[in-house]
Each structure stands twice: as C-alpha cells, then as structure tokens.
Amino acid sequence: MMEITSSLVRRNLAIAIALLGMVLALLTAEPSGLMVSVAAIAICFGWKPGLAATLAAGPLGYGVLAVRDRLADAPMELTVLVVAAFGIWLLVWIFRTASFHERVHQSARQIIEDLPGLGWSADPNGHIRFFNPAGLERVGMTAEEMQKQMEEDDYAWRHTIHPEDAERSAERFRHSIRTGEPMHDEARVRHHDGTYRWFRDIAVPARDETGRITGWFGTTVDIDDQKRAEEALHHRERELRLMVDTVPTMIFLMTPQGLPYYFNKRFVDWAGIDPGDETQGNAADLNTHAELIHPDDRNDVAAAFARSFGSGEPLFYKGRLKRRDGQYRWLDSRVEPLRDDSGAIIRWYGVNIDIDDEVRAQEALRLADERLARASRAASLSELSVSIAHELNSPLQAVVANANAFQRWLGATPPNYERAGRTAERIIRDANAAAEVITRIRALFAQTGQDRNPVDLNLVITEVCELVSDKLTSGNVRLELELDAALPAVPADRVQLEQVILNLVRNGIEAMTDVPASARRLRILSRRTGGMAEIEVEDQGPGIADAERIFDAFYTTKRDGMGMGLSICRSIVEAHEGRIGARSAPGEGTSVAFSLPLQLANG
Amino acid sequence: MAVALAERREDPVAVLVDDDRAVREALGDLLNSVGVDTVSFASSSEFLTAELPDRPGCLVLDVRMPGLSGLDLQRHLAEQGITTPIVFLTGHGDIAMSVQAMKSGAVDFLTKPVRDQSFLDAVSRAIAADVTQRDAARETQKNVDLYDSLTPRERQVLRYVVKGLLNKQIAYELEISEVTVKLHRSSMMRKMHAGSAAGLFGAWQSLPAEIRMDDA
Numbered sequence: 001m002m003e004i005t006s007s008l009v010r011r012n013l014a015i016a017i018a019l020l021g022m023v024l025a026l027l028t029a030e031p032s033g034l035m036v037s038v039a040a041i042a043i044c045f046g047w048k049p050g051l052a053a054t055l056a057a058g059p060l061g062y063g064v065l066a067v068r069d070r071l072a073d074a075p076m077e078l079t080v081l082v083v084a085a086f087g088i089w090l091l092v093w094i095f096r097t098a099s100f101h102e103r104v105h106q107s108a109r110q111i112i113e114d115l116p117g118l119g120w121s122a123d124p125n126g127h128i129r130f131f132n133p134a135g136l137e138r139v140g141m142t143a144e145e146m147q148k149q150m151e152e153d154d155y156a157w158r159h160t161i162h163p164e165d166a167e168r169s170a171e172r173f174r175h176s177i178r179t180g181e182p183m184h185d186e187a188r189v190r191h192h193d194g195t196y197r198w199f200r201d202i203a204v205p206a207r208d209e210t211g212r213i214t215g216w217f218g219t220t221v222d223i224d225d226q227k228r229a230e231e232a233l234h235h236r237e238r239e240l241r242l243m244v245d246t247v248p249t250m251i252f253l254m255t256p257q258g259l260p261y262y263f264n265k266r267f268v269d270w271a272g273i274d275p276g277d278e279t280q281g282n283a284a285d286l287n288t289h290a291e292l293i294h295p296d297d298r299n300d301v302a303a304a305f306a307r308s309f310g311s312g313e314p315l316f317y318k319g320r321l322k323r324r325d326g327q328y329r330w331l332d333s334r335v336e337p338l339r340d341d342s343g344a345i346i347r348w349y350g351v352n353i354d355i356d357d358e359v360r361a362q363e364a365l366r367l368a369d370e371r372l373a374r375a376s377r378a379a380s381l382s383e384l385s386v387s388i389a390h391e392l393n394s395p396l397q398a399v400v401a402n403a404n405a406f407q408r409w410l411g412a413t414p415p416n417y418e419r420a421g422r423t424a425e426r427i428i429r430d431a432n433a434a435a436e437v438i439t440r441i442r443a444l445f446a447q448t449g450q451d452r453n454p455v456d457l458n459l460v461i462t463e464v465c466e467l468v469s470d471k472l473t474s475g476n477v478r479l480e481l482e483l484d485a486a487l488p489a490v491p492a493d494r495v496q497l498e499q500v501i502l503n504l505v506r507n508g509i510e511a512m513t514d515v516p517a518s519a520r521r522l523r524i525l526s527r528r529t530g531g532m533a534e535i536e537v538e539d540q541g542p543g544i545a546d547a548e549r550i551f552d553a554f555y556t557t558k559r560d561g562m563g564m565g566l567s568i569c570r571s572i573v574e575a576h577e578g579r580i581g582a583r584s585a586p587g588e589g590t591s592v593a594f595s596l597p598l599q600l601a602n603g
Numbered sequence: 604m605a606v607a608l609a610e611r612r613e614d615p616v617a618v619l620v621d622d623d624r625a626v627r628e629a630l631g632d633l634l635n636s637v638g639v640d641t642v643s644f645a646s647s648s649e650f651l652t653a654e655l656p657d658r659p660g661c662l663v664l665d666v667r668m669p670g671l672s673g674l675d676l677q678r679h680l681a682e683q684g685i686t687t688p689i690v691f692l693t694g695h696g697d698i699a700m701s702v703q704a705m706k707s708g709a710v711d712f713l714t715k716p717v718r719d720q721s722f723l724d725a726v727s728r729a730i731a732a733d734v735t736q737r738d739a740a741r742e743t744q745k746n747v748d749l750y751d752s753l754t755p756r757e758r759q760v761l762r763y764v765v766k767g768l769l770n771k772q773i774a775y776e777l778e779i780s781e782v783t784v785k786l787h788r789s790s791m792m793r794k795m796h797a798g799s800a801a802g803l804f805g806a807w808q809s810l811p812a813e814i815r816m817d818d819a
Contacts, residue, residue, distance in 0.1 A: 393694040397716040398625035401633045404719035408636035416636075423632050430625045 014044030018053075022060070029068030031061030031081045038085040042092040050089045057085040118189075118199070118220035120157075124213040126177040127154050135220065140192020162188035162196050169201070180205055180213055186223065197224035250352035254335070256345040258309045259286055267352065272324025294320035294328045305335075312337055312345055321352070329356035388441060395434035402427045441568070454489035455497055457533055457596075458526055464501045465524070468509065475509050476517040482525045490533045490596045496572045497596075503565045504537040504592050511541030511557075511590060529595065532578070536593035547584040550592075569594070615730040616640040616658045620650050620676070621665040621692070626715075630663065630722070637723055639730070647671035651679070659737050661710070661729030666693035666700060674700065677707055686736060688729035692717060739809070746806045749795050750814060757791040760784060764791075764800065765807045 021036030034057045042050025061081045065074050113119070118135035122128045128150050136143060139160045149156040155173075158166040165187035176183035183203040188196035203218035244251055245265035253262035268275050271292055293301050297319035308315035315335040320328040335350040402423050409420035465472070465479060472479055505522065512520040523538040544550060544557055551570040566580075573580040573594045584590035617639050621627045624645070631641040644650040648670055662680075664673035671679065673691055680687070691704050691712045701712035710732060711725035753761065756777075763773040770788065774781040797803035807815065 389694065393715045394623040394626050397692075398623070398629035400716045401626070401629035401719060401722070405629065405632040405636040408633070412636070419632070419636070423636075426625070426628060426632070430629070433625065 010044055014040045025061075025064050026067065029064060029070055031057075031064045031077055032084070034060055034064070034081060035084055035088055039088045039092060042089045043096065047089070047093045047096070050092060054082070054085045054089045058082045117222065120218045120220070122203075122216040122218070124177070124205070124215060125154075126173060126216070128157060129215070138189065138191060160190050162190065164188075173203070176203060176205075177216070183216075183218070186227070189220070197222055198227035199223060250331075250354075252350040252352070254348040254350060256337075256347065258305060258348065260289060260350075270323055270354070271321065292322045294322070296320070308335065318355070329354055330359040331355065388437070391437045392434055395430045395437070398430040399427055399434065402430065438567070441571075452491040452493060455492045455494045456487075456489050457497070457535055458483045458485070458487055460494065460498050460501055461524055461526060461535070464498060464505055467502065468505055471506070471509050472522070475512070475520065477509050477512060477520040477522050480521060480523040482523065484525075484527045487526050487528055487533055488598050490576075490598055492576055492596060493572075497576075500569045500572050500594065501535065501537070503569050504594075507565065507592070508537050508539035508541070508590075511539045514542065515540060528598075531598050532595040533598060534593055534595040536591055538589060538591040540589045543586045543588045543590055544582075544584045545586055547582040547590070550582055550584075551580065566592075614640060614658060615734070616642060616656060616660040617663055617726055617730070618650065618655065618660060618687075619643040619663045620645075620647060620668070620673070621663075622646060622668045623665070626665070626692075633719060633722070634726060639726065647673075647676040647679075650676070659730060659734045660687065661726055661733055662687050662689045663726065664689055664691055666691055666704075674704060674707075677704065677709065681707060688732045688736075690722075690725045690729050692722075743809045743811065746795070746809050747811065747814065749806070750810060752794050753791055754787075757787050757794065760787045761791050761795070761803070761807070764788065765804055 017040040018037035021033045021038075021040065024036070025031055025033030038050065038053045038057050041053040058078060058081070061078050062074065065071055065077060070077075113132045116134075118138055119132040120128060120135055121130045131139075131143070131146055136146060139146075141149075155170055158170050161169050169185050169187045172183055172185045175181070182205070183201065185201040186198060187201065189199045190196055199220045200223045201218055201220045203216050205213040206215045206217060208214050247264075248266070250267035250270055251264040252260055252267055254260045263271075263273060263275055265275075267273070271289075273289065273292075290298065290302070301317060301319050304315055304317045307313070314337070315333070317333050319331060319333065321331050322328050331352045332355045333350065333352045335348050337345040338347050338349060340346050406420050406423040406427065409416040409423060461481065461483060465481070471477075505524070508522045512522070519540050521540050523536075525534075525536040525538070527534050527536075550557075551566045570580050573596070576596050578594055578596040580592070580594035582590060582592045617634050619627050619630055619641055621630070621643075622645055627643040627645070631643055634641050642653075642655070644653065646668060651671075664676055666673040673689075673693075677689055677691075680689075686708075688710045689704075689708070690710050691701070692715055693700065693712070694715050704712050710729040711721075713721060713725060750758070750761075759777060760773060763776060768776070770781050770784045773788075774784045777784070792798075792803060795803055795806055797806055
C-alpha cells in the first residue's frame with residue numbers, strides 16, 4: 001500500500017470519503033453509511049472533530065430516514081447508528097494515540113541508539129520504552145530482559161541506581177512526568193560489575209504541535225571524573241572555610257570602596273552580626289558595623305580607614321569594638337589590600353585580634369602601680385611616724401631615765417640633793433626637747449597645706465577603703481559607706497586629707513581587734529551641713545572614756561601606739577580651717593568626725 | 604676621772620655608747636644613782652680609740668648610730684676577742700636584729716624608752732657575767748703561768764697524771780725509774796700549787812685548749 005505522507009492530501013481524501021459515506025447513506029436510505037464518515041473524520045481530523053461527527057451522526061441519520069420516509073424504523077436504526085459511531089470513534093482514538101507514540105519512538109530510536117552516551121525514552125506517563133545499547137551494556141542486560149523487567153514495574157530502572165540516590169531520582173522523574181518540566185538528576189549508576197559511577201541524567205519531553213507531551217527522551221552522561229574533581233574542590237573549599245572560621249582571629253573582607261561583605265564565623269559569633277552576603281557590601285551594613293565601634297574611637301577609626309582607602313596603604317589600628325554581650329573590647333586590627341596584576345585593588349583583607357585581656361592586664365598593672373604610689377604615700381605617714389618616734393624616743397628615754405635617777409638620788413641615804421637637782425634640770429631640758437619635736441611636726445603640716453585644689457571627699461574615702469581593703473578583710477571588718485553623692489568638692493590638700501581619713505579608718509579597724517568578729521563594723525559617712533562638708537568614721541570598738549583627749553599628742557590607747565596620728569589629723573584639719581571632734585563612751589564605740597568648709601575664708 | 608677609776612680596780616664600770624647626749628647623760632645618771640660607774644662615748648669610733656680601764660663591767664650600745672652601728676661594733680669586738688657583755692638599746696625593736704644580737708652573745712636587747720628596772724637588771728646581769736668571766740680568765744692565766752714554770756719532764760708527767768696513769772706506768776712510758784717519776788711528780792705538784800690530784804685536774808682543765816692539746 002502506498003504511503004500517504006502529506007497531511008493535506010490525507011485530509012482531502014478523508015473529506016472525500018466522508019462525503020461519499022453521506023451520499024451512500026442518502027442513496028440507500030440506510031444511515032449505517034454515515035459510520036464511514038465518522039471513521040474518516042475521527043482518523044484524519046483527530047478526536048474532537050471525530051466526537052463532533054459521532055454526535056452529528058444521530059441527527060444526520062434521522063434526516064436520511066425522514067427523506068426516505070422510513071421513520072418507522074428510526075428508533076432501532078438510530079440507536080445502532082449512534083452506538084456504532086461512538087464505538088468507531090473510541091477505537092480510532094485509542095489506536096491513533098498508540099500508533100502515534102509508537103511512531104514517535106520509532107523515529108527517535110535511531111537517534112538514541114547513536115548517542116555516544118546512554119540514552120532512553122519513555123511514554124508521557126513515564127513508562128520506559130527503550131534503552132539504547134550503551135545503556136543496556138552499562139547495566140548488563142539484554143533488551144529482552146530489560147523489556148520484561150519494565151513491563152513488570154515502570155520504575156524497575158531504579159534498581160540500577162545507587163540505593164542512596166534511587167529514591168531521589170525516582171521522585172525527580174515523577175515530578176517531571178507530573179509537571180512536564182525537564183528533569184536534571186545526578187546519581188550513581190551501577191555498572192554490571194557492581195561498581196558505581198556518577199551520571200548526569202537529563203530528560204526532556206517531546207511535544208506535538210498542540211503542545212501535548214508525546215514522550216520523554218533522556219541522555220545519561222558519565223560525570224564521575226568531573227564529580228570527583230568537584231567533590232575534591234568542595235572538600236578543599238570546606239577545609240579552607242573551616243580554617244578561616246576556626247583560626248582564632250576575626251577575618252573580614254571589604255570591597256575596594258571599603259564596604260564590608262564577608263565576616264568569618266569567629267567574627268560573626270563574636271560581634272553577633274550578619275555573616276554578610278559574601279558577594280558585595282552595602283552601605284547599610286557598613287553603618288551597622290560602624291556603630292559597634294566605641295564612640296570614643298569612632299572618629300579615629302573612620303579617619304584611619306579613609307586614609308587607607310584613599311592611599312591604598314595597609315591599615316593598622318587599635319580600637320574598642322562592642323562584643324555581642326555589649327562589652328567593648330580592645331581589638332588589634334590590620335587591613336591590607338589585594339591587588340590584581342595591574343595594581344588595582346580588588347578587595348581588602350582585614351584581621352581583628354582580641355587583645356582586650358592584654359590591654360586590661362596592662363591597665364591592671366598601671367592601676368597597681370598607681371595604688372602602690374598611693375600606698376607609699378600612705379606609708380609616708382607611717383614612715384614619718386617612725387622618724388617622729390625616733391626623734392621623740394630619745395628625749396622620752398632621757399626623761400624616763402632621769403626621773404628614775406632623780407627618785408633614787410632623793411631616796412638614797414643620805415639623799416643626794418646635789419645630783420637630784422642636776423637630774424631635775426635635765427628632766428626639764430629633755431621634756432622641752434620632746435615638746436619641740438611636736439611643735440616642729442605640727443608646723444610642718446600647717447605649712448605644707450598650701451596646695452589647695454577641689455577634692456572630692458567621697459572619692460578619697462573610697463580610695464582609702466581600697467587601700468586598706470586587705471586590713472578590712474584580714475580583720476573581718478564589715479565596711480558600711482553612707483556617702484552623700486551630692487557632696488560638693490572642698491578646697492584641700494588631697495594627700496593630707498587622704499592621710500587624715502586613712503588614719504581614722506586605721507584607728508577604727510585597730511580599735512575593733514578585741515571585739516567579736518560579728519560586731520566589727522566600720523561606718524563611714526559623708527554629708528553636707530551648712531557650708532561644711534562633714535566626714536564621720538564610726539567604729540564598734542570598746543570606746544574611750546575621755547574622748548576629748550585623743551587629739552592630744554602622745555595620748556594613745558594602743559599598746560604600741562605613739563599617740564601622734566590624731567594629733568597630726570587635728571593639725572591638718574585645722575590647717576584647712578576645719579574642725580575635728582570625737583564622741584565616745586566605754587562600750588559604745590568611737591565616732592570621729594571632721595568637717596571642712598566648702599569655701600575658704602582666706603583662700 | 605680615769606685616775607679615780609684606776610684606784611678602784613674591782614668596782615664595775617658600764618660603758619655607754621649612744622649618739623644622743625640626753626640619753627647618755629640620763630642613763631649614766633641612772634646607773635650612778637645605783638652606784639655603777641659609767642664611761643660614755645658618742646660613737647663607736649670614739650669608743651674604739653679610747654683607753655679603757657681594766658675593770659669588770661659591760662657595754663650599753665645603741666643599735667642605731669651614725670657610723671659603726673651597735674651591731675657592727677659587737678661583731679668588731681668579737682673579732683678582736685673582746686668578750687665584754689653587751690646590752691643593746693634600740694629605738695624601734697626589730698625582731699630580726701634582736702635575734703642576731705642575742706645569737707652573737709648579747710645579754711639583753713631592750714627597746715627605748717626602757718623601764719628603769721629592766722635596764723638596771725640587764726646591766727647588773729651583764730656585769731655579773733663579766734665578773735665571772737674575768738675571774739675565770741684570771742684563774743686560767745695563773746695556771747698558765749704555773750704551767751710555764753714546769754720543766755719539760757714535769758709537763759710530761761703532768762699529762763700522764765691527768766690521764767690517770769700510775770707512777771709505774773708513767774715510768775714505763777718515759778723509760779725512767781719509778782723513783783724518778785715520784786720526784787718529778789712531787790716537784791710538779793708543788794709548782795702547780797696542787798694539794799691533790801683533783802686540784803691538779805681542775806687547774807689542768809682551766810688551761811687553754813692549745814696547751815692541753817699540745818703533746819710536746
């Protein structure tokens with residue numbers, strides 16, 4: 001039989017056959033001739049015109065019967081006609097589809113077979129129709145074996161896929177069948193010797209002129225070498241990323257314009273910032289990060305960056321940056337440009353190292369130095385006391401020894417009045433020498449109080465307490481500070497006031513040596529009373545019977561005391577135009593208070 | 604005053620070294636009032652260059668003085684073999700200093716201002732120690748002089764006697780007759796002013812070690 005390849009000829013022929021069928025029906029008054037027309041239309045024009053013809057067969061048949069006046073047979077004849085026409089249409093529709101697919105695959109078969117890689121085709125519903133020889137060889141099956149397996153299970157091919165990849169591949173294929181989207185899949189495919197290699201599977205649907213999917217055609221390419229290279233690359237990249245993220249330093253990248261666009265994990269975790277989008281910076285990010293810089297350092301850092309971005313010079317700076325917990329920490333930052341062959345800057349590399357602990361250690365060292373300096377200033381008073389003691393010791397020793405000798409000369413038998421008289425003269429001389437020492441010391445304090453600057457007494461108190469914190473701790477003394485925060489500064493010699501307060505605090509601590517540890521409480525108050533600033537130091541010691549006398553030189557309640565401290569305190573306070581006083585009673589502790597004028601009358 | 608002191612050879616004398624005149628005078632006065640003579644110096648060097656009376660006594664030294672300190676002076680005197688007892692006075696008691704001073708043989712270490720009784724007690728203890736020491740030294744010197752008057756043979760006999768050897772054994776050791784040993788022995792006992800073997804032994808014990816060890 002001749003092949004009719006032109007669709008136009010085919011169509012015209014079909015129209016001719018259909019008309020012939022209708023003419024035949026009219027001439028014979030037999031509607032069954034219409035079935036030829038229905039078949040011709042269904043076969044040549046597709047299923048929609050076919051269905052229309054089938055439906056039209058009823059009225060047309062009725063027309064034929066009416067023309068020939070055979071309406072008596074109509075119900076029977078027309079029923080047979082319509083059912084038969086519908087049957088013809090259905091058969092044509094089914095076979096037309098099947099033969100179309102068959103034709104499609106047949107025509108594609110040659111191309112697939114010639115593919116250098118693995119090739120396959122499938123029905124629109126995903127039923128695999130064909131594997132090319134390379135594909136069959138790969139899995140080690142004959143076409144028949146494959147055919148058999150395929151008929152049992154549409155997805156039998158997935159048994160040739162690595163178990164870890166099979167389900168994903170099947171799902172992708174199903175997805176593509178459902179939606180008509182091309183399929184891209186990468187999976188390990190089993191060789192007949194049992195080894196797996198990576199293949200990339202790409203399947204596209206074939207469509208007819210109406211856009212209907214007529215089948216799927218897939219090519220499967222061995223990408224194992226490529227895949228391994230890629231994996232090695234990924235591995236190296238991961239390693240590199242891991243290294244960048246784990247080196248104990250913060251790394252960041254900036255565009256040539258200075259917009260930050262990458263921060264390593266350390267930096268991200270440290271500062272609690274976004275990792276950046278890793279491709280380009282944006283100005284909003286820059287502003288966010290600028291706000292992390294300590295306000296005091298911001299201008300310096302901005303200037304340093306601007307300088308480097310302008311000149312292309314590497315950048316070194318130290319500044320404080322806010323950590324995610326809100327604490328500002330010192331960082332040592334270095335930023336260097338990366339240049340291309342022409343010398344143009346491609347990006348900036350930055351490194352931040354947290355040096356806060358070192359900075360703080362240095363700071364602590366400096367503070368310790370300062371404390372030491374202050375302590376030695378405090379020591380100077382005790383050292384002064386030693387030299388005072390030494391100076392006073394001799395005249396006192398002389399007075400004591402002379403007085404004893406005096407007594408013995410008089411008590412001798414017979415009394416030696418002559419020697420006693422000489423000794424008495426010496427007693428007077430030496431006692432005067434001792435008094436002279438005291439006068440000199442007090443004059444010393446009155447003179448050196450010339451250096452008057454505003455002094456924050458609260459600050460002095462806290463510093464003194466820090467100075468004696470060891471003594472407080474070792475003496476189990478509980479410190480209570482009640483400082484008036486609004487206390488104005490007083491014009492004073494700071495060092496001298498420090499010594500007064502230190503003296504009072506020390507006295508308080510020492511006074512409580514013999515009271516139970518639970519009762520050892522030292523209270524320090526500061527307050528403003530009129531035009532005076534008043535400081536009070538209160539202990540819970542045994543108290544003193546004659547509180548007025550404690551400011552006298554040589555009056556002491558301590559076993560090894562000189563009785564000089566409070567006397568000097570009084571000299572200092574009086575040199576500052578202030579007053580000092582004490583309240584005490586045995587068993588009730590002692591309170592020493594001094595007040596200084598906020599403004600000097602003659603200064 | 605030195606002349607007056609020289610007249611009373613066995614009366615004790617306390618030597619005060621203190622840079623403070625008031626203290627020197629007062630302590631001197633105090634000691635005088637209990638009948639102890641005193642000699643005072645304002646510094647260690649003044650003390651070292653002075654001619655001191657040969658009388659029992661003690662040194663009262665101030666620890667802190669310009670120039671040679673009291674402790675330095677103690678060391679210096681010890682090197683010279685001078686064993687006069689020392690009482691230290693210091694303005695500020697220092698345990699380390701006092702330990703060192705006491706180890707070096709100080710009688711006492713007192714802190715100024717010192718109570719009169721403590722001071723007087725310390726000084727009289729020191730003087731007593733010096734008296735004993737001087738008596739012992741004088742006894743030793745006497746015995747050394749007696750020993751020096753012995754002939755070599757008498758010295759040999761003396762050594763054997765104090766070792767507890769009998770005349771017969773001594774005669775054997777010296778390879779002389781027992782009669783000759785007896786002659787040497789009685790002569791030696793007489794020269795050593797020893798009435799008995801026990802007395803001889805006491806005198807022997809008081810002799811300086813270098814003599815007793817000398818086997819010549």
